[in-house]
Amino acid sequence: MSKTPFPGQEAAALPPRALASHFHDLSQQKAAHDLGLWIFLATEILFFGGLFAAYLVYALLHPGPFFEAAAETEILIGTINTAILLTSGLTAALAVKAAGQNRHDAVLLLIGITILLGLAFLAAKGFEYWLDIHHHLYPTSPDFPLEAPAAKLFWSLYWVMTGLHAVHMTVGLGIWAVIWEMARRRNFSLSDNSRVRIAGLYWAFVDLMWLFLWPLLYLAGRAG
Amino acid sequence: MSAQSEKAGAAAKDTMSARAKRAFEGLDLFPEVTVFAALVGLAALSLILALLPLFGSLSLLVSLLIAAVMAALVLIFFMHMRRAMTVVVLSGMAGIVWLTILFGLTLSDYLTRAGPFGSSIEPPPAVGRVGEGERGL
Amino acid sequence: MSDIPFRDVDLEEDEAGPSTAEANYLEERFSLWSWLTTTDHKRIGILYLISTTFFFFIGGAAAVLIRLELFTPAGDLLTDDGYNKVFTLHGVVMVWFFLVPVIPSVLGNFLIPLMLGAKDLAFPRLNLASWYLNIIGGGFAVWAMLAGGVDTGWTFYTPYSTAFANSHVSLTAIGVFISGFSTIATGVNMIVTVHTMRPAGMGWFRMPLFVWAIYATSLIMLLSTPVLAIVLTLLITERLLGLGIFNPEYGGDPILFQHLFWFYSHPAVYIMILPGMGVVTEVITCFARRRVFGYKAMVYALLAIAVIGFFVWGHHMFTSGQSMYASLTFSFLSFIVAVPSAIKVFNWTATLYRGQITFEASMLYAMGFVGLFTMGGLTGLFLASVPVDLHMHDTYFVVAHFHYIMVGGMVSAFFAGLHFWWPKITGRMYPETAARIAAMLMFFGFNLTFFPQFILGNIGMPRRYHAYPDEFQVWHVLSSAGAVILAAAYLMPLFYLAWSLIWGRKAGRNPWRAHGLEWQTTSPPPKHNFLANPDVSGDVYAYHPRRNPRDE
Structure with a gap:
């Protein structure tokens, strides 16, 4: 890990740009980047964790109306989106692998597909939002279709959870787009640089969050 | 984009x-x-x-x-x-462990409150409420 | 720990180290642009010093208004609404834009790479971004103040903040939210630096305790701040979009807001004290010329405080309607956190034993810290016990308690550190006599301001009121008089430290004959911190020989 001698002159032999001047060697830099991103992901767990805590408390306090409200979400779109995200998770993971082997064309292609799948996800999400609004499924609507007050708690959580997830998706797409363009111009070394690996980790995490949002928001309250 | x-x-x-x-x-x-x-x-x-x-x-x-x-x-x-470093695994675990602390101690309140479940929550008074338009940003 | 024979540092202040060809970090480039785009951790530390000083004086001005208002029993200086806004501003600015960033981001930024023998923090650009996020967040808070202020108190309790307040709650909450990113960025940077940037030979248990303190602080920052971010997001969406997570009309529970808020804000108290403990350890060992007593116990105590700090948040909610059983659990857990805190106090005291103590200004501040922190900590035990808290809750006793920790503790520690490392940061010595007078004035003014508040709270003066019965006046007058002295004492360093920048005596590389790695390089350090590879084999606390190589 850090058992490297103090930065010395031998570091100068490495290619420019890939190694920042304050690091000693690439393995130290890679370790720092990986750890930094993972720590950030730990904070993300707690960020979404606050929402999960609210869900947990209200599902316990008002189970009936809460799950009745959950049965109103668009399960078809939610499930299609799950499939889309799982596929994009695969292409992102393969892109990371290909980048490790410096396979330029494969990386471009895989990141491209990941971006397209991400856009498809957001488009489906947007259509779903349009349907929800059409069905008056937002707490301030005077025609909110569900009787029990606690149904509005569920729908508040639905909007915040999916909204924040969509924000994370958008950030991820932005990162992929920048990396795709940089990779197309070949202005960084795919294998020496951490960019693709870091973006892949972040994308997998956004994917992973959805794996929990999907049952909480779409699958809950479906069985009799 | x-x-x-x-x-x-x-x-x-x-x-x-x-x-x-x-x-x-x-x-x-x-x-x-x-x-x-x-x-x-x-x-x-x-x-x-x-x-x-x-x-x-x-x-x-x-x-x-x-x-x-x-x-x-x-x-x-x-x-x-x-294949990750130990400290990476630890940082991931820390997120989950701390989530358990958050859930556990929050539930320690909700699961032990007096009276029937959920009865401790009452609507607030209507007096002094600020309307949508009057609320500052 | 390997056994390093005792080795005193060179007593003569040699300026003829290795070549002085490389310009120091201050003189490397001069333009304003070079400062605003710098990725040098030392310069970013200076940027933070400027911004936190700015916010300190904004928060301080609000405090002056509060104390002036409380001089008389009638609420005559400010309107009811105005008073609410002033104490909210004081709380918001002091907590998020002064206390949280002040030591980690000013001294931590400057010193962590130097103390570890590294060239920079792991993510220099992220470090700069964190400063911008901090001032953008602060900008929102100041904007909210100029636009008319916020009246919720710094805790933003629902449903008042969501349904009743007509002040600029969302704007302020957005500012705090943004500053949260800044905190997280700093935390990530510090942890990754400590893990990956240590040169060979700098083992975990060779690191100075200041580094350990910042490490423990960063752990808390990372694990608590996201929960603040989400709870503020929920607050903002509830206010602006009409979603209703905490809305009792939907069956939502405002107390859930308090749970999530204090899951951040109680650990945040430790964000605001652990770095101070780190500073004080460095200062006390140096001016007592003693090894720190119980190095490993100090490390474990820091980590224990960081972890246990997450188990105690419910002691802020004893009167909220929280379940009694939860209150008892939180009360018990709160007593436990006193144990590692006491270990630290005992070990500082034991470090002084048989020391050759000299009372430089930073030592005066550090001694002040130990005493005032002890007072603050012990009164915290009163409040952690449910029956006493029912009597004291929301009174001036609470106000006095946390000011003993935050102001008596953290602000004293910050001044201790600022004076101690001022020669390293600027290359100049500050005027010692003026600094000692300021330190003593601060201690005196602080106690005069806040000790009467313990009494006020006990006889029933509630916090957050600006009109009060006549019989409380004598204590309020004492407190306000103390605040005047305190304000003068805070203004003094502004002048003599600025004076020292130009007329101060040049500092050698090690004016205090201290043993940390940061004292091996020139003052101010060159851009890349060390001209030659630093010798990391020395013992940072080798102030006196060990009698037995195995003892601590």
Whole structure:
């Protein structure tokens, strides 16, 4: 890990740009980047964790109306989106692998597909939002279709959870787009640089969050 | 952004045939593809179990259990946690452990309040409420 | 720990170290642009010093208004609404834009790479971004103040903040939310630096305790701040979009807001004190010329405080309607956190034993810290016990308690550190006599301001009221008089430290004959911190020989 001698002159032999001047060697830099991103992901767990805590408390306090409200979400779109995200998770993971082997064309292609799948996800999400609004499924609507007050708690959580997830998706797409363009111009070394690996980790995490949002928001309250 | 994706789309189209083949030649698609198949299978299982009235009120727990298995697959194979440094694993674990603290101590309040469940919550008085338009940013 | 024979540092202040060809970090480039785009951790530390000083004086001005208002029993200086806005501003600015960033981001930024023998923090650009996020967040808070202020108190309790307040709650909450990103960025940077940037030979248990303190602080920052971010997001969406997570009309529970808020804000109290403990350890060992007593116990105590700090948040909610059983659990857990805190106090005291103590200004501040922190900590035990808290809750006793920790503790520690490392940061010595007078004035003014508040709270003066019965006046007058002295004492360093920048005596590389790595390089350090590879084999606390190589 850090058992490297103090930065010395031998570091100068490495290619420019890939190694920042304050690091000693690439393995130290890679370790720092990986750890930094993972720590950030730990904070993300707690960020979404606050929402999960609210869900947990209200599902316990008002189970009936809460799950009745959950049965109103668009399960078809939610499930299609799950499939889309799982596929994009695969292409992102393969892109990371290909980048490790410096396979330029494969990386471009895989990141491209990941971006397209991400856009498809957001488009489906947007259509779903349009349907929800059409069905008056937002707490301030005077025609909110569900009787029990606690149904509005569920729908508040639905909007915040999916909204924040969509924000994370958008950030991820932005990162992929920048990396795709940089990779197309070949202005960084795919294998020496951490960019693709870091973006892949972040994308997998956004994917992973959805794996929990999907049952909480779409699958809950479906069985009799 | 959209220009980027169009380009990405164009690039994807151009390379569909021969270039795509060349791009992937020799790239080992495993274990990623197998894991992907397992994830899709688990998702389908989760969907079916959620729709069938098998577990009653526990069905959400079953779905979440499957989600946890899927998450573990993603962590191990897509995020390479198995090959990661110990401290990386620890930082991931810390997120989960602290989440348990948050859940546990919050529930220690809700599960032990006096009276029937949920009865401690009362609507606030209507006096002094500020209307939508009057609220500052 | 390997056994390093005792080795005193060179007593003569040698300026003829290795070549002085490389310009120091201050003189490397001069333009304003070079400062605003710098990725040098030392310069970013200076940027933070400027911004936190700015916010300190904004928060301080609000405090002056509060104390002036409380001089008389009638609420005559400010309107009811105005008073609410002033104490909210004081709380918001002091907590998020002064206390949280002040030591980690000013001294931590400057010193962590130097103390570890590294060239920079792991993510220099992220470090700069964190400063911008901090001032953008602060900008929102100041904007909210100029636009008319916020009246919720710094805790933003619902449903008042969501349904009743007509002040600029969302704007302020957005500012705090943004500053949260800044905190997280700093935390990530510090942890990754400590893990990956240590040169060979700098083992975990060779690191100075200041580094350990910042490490423990960063752990808390990372694990608590996201929960603040989400709870503020929920607050903002509830206010602006009409979603209703905490809305009792939907069956939502406002107390859930308090749970999530204090899950951040109680650990945040430790964000605001652990770095101070780190500074004080460095200062006390140096001016007592003693090894720190019980190095490992100090490390474990820091980590224990960081972890246990997450288990005690419910002691802010004893009167909220929280379940009694939860209150008892939180009360018990709160007593436990006193144990590692006491270990630290005992070990500082034991470090002084048989020391050759000299009372430089930073030592005066550090001694002040130990005493005032002890007072603050012990009164915290009163409040952690449910029956006493029912009597004291929301009175001036609470106000006095946390000011003993935050102001008596953290602000004293910050001044201790600022004076101690001022020669390293600027290359100049500050005027010692003026600094000693300021330190003593601060201690005296602080106690005169806040000790009467313990009495006020006990006889029933509630916090957040600006009109009060006549019989409380004598204590309020004492407190306000103390605040005047305190304000003068805070203004003094502004002048003499600025004076020292130009007329101060040049500092050698090690004016205090201290043993940390940061004292091996020139003052101010060159851009890349060390001209030659630093010798990391020395013992940072080798102030006196060990009698037995195995003892601590």
